[in-house]
Amino acid sequence: MKLSPEVKAALHEPATDTEAALLERTWARPRGLAGWLASTDHKEIGRRFVVTAFAFFLLGGVLAALMRLQLSRPELGLLDPDLYNQVFSMHGATMMFLFAVPVMEAMGVYLVPLMIGTRNLAFPRLAAFGYYIYLFGGVMIYVAFAFDTGIETGWFSNVPLAGPEFSPGKRTDFYAQLITFTALSAMVEAVNLIVTILKLRAPGMTLNRMPLFVWAMLVTSFMIVFAMPTVATGSAMLMLDRLVSTQFFNPAEGGDALLWQHLFWFFGHPEVYIIFLPATGMVSAMLVPFTRRAIVGYTPVVLALIATAFAGFGLWVHHMFAAGLPKLGQSFFTAASMLIAIPSGTQIFCWLATLWMGRLRFTTPLLFVLGFLFTFVMGGLTGVMLAAVPFNLQVHDTYFVVAHFHYVLIGGAIFPLFGAFYYWFPKTYGRMLSERLGRWNFALMFAGFQLTFFPMHILGLHGMPRRVYTYPAETGWGGLSLLASIGAGVLGLSVLLFLINVLLALRRPRENPANPWHADGLEWSTTSPPPACNYADLPVVRGRYALWTKGEPTVVTGLRRDRMFVLVTHVLDAQPDHKREMPAPSLWPLLAALATTALFIATIFTPWGVVWGLIPVFVTLVGWFWPKQDES
Amino acid sequence: MKTLHKLDVSELPEYAFGHRSIMWWGTMGIVLIEGTMFVALLGTYYYLRSQSTGWPPESPPPDLWFGTINTVILLASCVPNHLYKKAAEREDLRGVRIWLVVAVLFALAFVAIRVFEFRTLNCRWSDNAYASTIWTLLGFHTAHVVTDLLDTLVLTVLMFTGPLKGKRFVDVAENGMYWYFVVWAWLPIYATIYLVSRGGGV
């Protein structure tokens, strides 16, 4: 170390203003467009990630509105069947692959390093790469859609319908590559979050002091690591069948149509929990400040998260009951599917108890939590019904299921997410969102949601299959469908109100104190918005509710401020282990993502795309990892 | 070191080997992901086999010769791999250089023989689902070998040209760990492609 004695001495003391400024310069990214593109700051990437995911949410919402228009009356001809099929496929794929999973990862990318008291993610460049891959994949599919090459066989694209014979053209190839893009992005962000959570926690943040949102992200990331590879493998096999005539899914040549469904749902069911668990973490995080008390049952909640993750992998076959698999196996999956209600129930009872014991403050985030409880409990109960094979055989692939999974996904994930937007917006942007507009936003969203999706339960029981572009009047589905369409309008209005609220808030000057909610989490101890280095002095954690812990705060000293150093700690007890210098902002992740994108898209058109596409990928990766001269 | 309000970490090292390092955890994450993909492909093989009436359906099973030689080479490559990993942990640059080069030679030999493995599978990938599966399994494993070979080559060059810093030895050690994964993942694939396919009907 070539440090002057003064700097060396100062290292051992908490930062003064000048030293904090030095630290800030060290961690700031270069200015200008190149610097913007090169950014590896988890806050900047997380923000872009959330905004991008929200843009896809809006696009998916527009597609949903189109469907509700087409279905509002029997035999309408607003969308022809070809377009309708693309619209519902794009809606599903957008919401699952481009919104729900990415937005949860994005919240993790933004919040986790702040919550665990470190300066960045473990692999900052990988975080940027993962974001760019996601962005390019999303743009790719929408460009394809604009050229009438959108997905046409649904978000789970069963074969043989999605195979080379029944889905000629390139539409399904774009679908398969969309999966490759999102799986790659999700997997790298998941590994990044796992390592960050396990190795970069502030000293003293032992595993049993870790915030519940961080626990949820850790468990979710592990689920991604095991779930995404199977669907990526499946989509690769689909590509191979379509591109080079392999026979994985062709029953005439020893292949099997159900193989795809097994591979897909082995990912597809955990996917639901990959979306839901981070949302439960948000609920737990928001309940604490707005009940002004410790969560009831921290340990049961953590155990429930872990149990959900394990059980989540054991029930994919309940998506395939109608395929007529052996009875004994089906009973097993019924039991497993019902079993998962126990950890979910545990969490709900813990939250209810926290609400009961707490002293409530009825803020907008809390309203969204209450809306979540109402909606998710109902969705969970219909989920338990669906686990019963005989009943499942009636309502599988009907609007009952459509209602169920929107109750679970919108109720279980979007309500908490909007609550989280209200809750953490001041941290990110230094301004509060309007509480008055927030209450309207919640009220409209809640009412619009129930109006849209409750009638769908009844439609399904009355025989309405999903994915039909129209229906005859004699079915009697017209009235309830119209009601659902009206509800969708209200739902749309509530999202519009949210956007207005955000725009109004951004126009106001920054006003906000570090901790407007009097919350307990570490992230509220730094300024709003946080500086590039997150914390001028890394905090030492002494309790589960970091800011509520009594006594004088302790900080880490002895980390160089002229280099991008973070503290690496032990996995279990978060004792300091070593210091690590983080890589500087770099354009290489962007270039590598561009090269990877070129490879993926070229592969849609020719198998040689893999061969030639690998060269630029290799070059950019070497550029990425090659150390800078000043290291020696 | 610890005072009431300050936790001074200035004496801590700037890198560490093994599971103390975040590189180790990152590599483990990749191993889990790729391992799951191997499991999904092996699962596909056994699932299709369980659904079929004859296995292999049309063709004779793959010839044993090249696959078995290559398995031996791969297992033997663990020796230079172990030696450069240990040298890296000792931060012994000379040892790292020597054994990295030897490891690269082993990997090159393996890839060369791999070409003959493909030629003696006795089927084409488009023949039937069995053929598609074993081609994909072999191809996917080859992709891993080639990836780690390229990675090792880049590290070898770096070890000769610099710029070098202590923590680069951590990268070398983690590269060695990934190679172990490539070796161990091969064994069930070898058993599946070469031995189970030989087992005749189901």
Next chain:
Amino acid sequence: MSEKLNSALDTAGPQAGRIEDLWWLLFGFCAVVFVAVMAVLVAALVRRRTPDESMEPTYAGQRTALRYVGAGVLATGAILLGFLIASVTTDRGLDEIETGGARVLTITGRQWWWEIRYEDARPDRVVVTANEIHVPVGQPVLLRLRASDVIHSFWVPSLAGKRDLIPGRDTGLWIQANRPGTFQGQCAEFCGYQHAHMRFLVIAQPPAEFDAWLEGQRASAPEPATDEERRGREVFLAGSCVMCHTIRGTAAGSIVGPDLTHLASRQTIAAGARPNTRDHLAAWVADPQRTKPGARMPVPELPPADLQALVTYLRSLR
């Protein structure tokens, strides 16, 4: 009650009836659970508390609260166990159907219509029809389900739960109607372009009426009675229709599209896309893509007079 039943909650057979019973059981318990949970939630929100503006957090009361959480989890487990037993019992019940000497039908799902074969030991007594299944009341019928292209799913909500038709795998389903009536059915698994118009009817008739119907279907197509009908048959046989369709008793014997031998006896055309009226039939034959975009039937390109004659002939195929 609508004229053509189409509801899992308005059932007419033992299969759907058992599932309906299960539904009401699940619904009842779930409704009670939902109301109870919401009651606790509301009580937690409105219960009287001493006004307190302090931001001082509380930690107390964990232990008691957790006891209630534990009780809730236990209750959940008990209810789930009950559901599991009810589910498995109902599932067994679905197989308890008197199947001796049951009639066997082979249903083949195609993009986007249903081929229906009434099997018979004597090949000349096999009946092939499309999109309309007649069954005798009170007798079980075994449906063997095949798919010739992609996965479809056979579903008549008032009679039974759905079952997928999967290429390369044979599946099956028992159905039985306990009372006469017409039941709507449809493909429930997305199968492409015209999944929405892959509908069918199940018509349950008293056994004597059913037997008469089946006997009628066994007959070859009636001979044309008028010149117009004769001309229509010539148009049919001379044009492209014979490339895909069968009319028994004529030279047309292709099995790509639906068997038209008794087309006029059916209530709908184009797999439920339209009622089987002269106008709809004429519009359908003139340009199938207008009625059902994406349908596999090409435009026959007929002069208007030929078209009218053809429709007249088809209308005579009772």
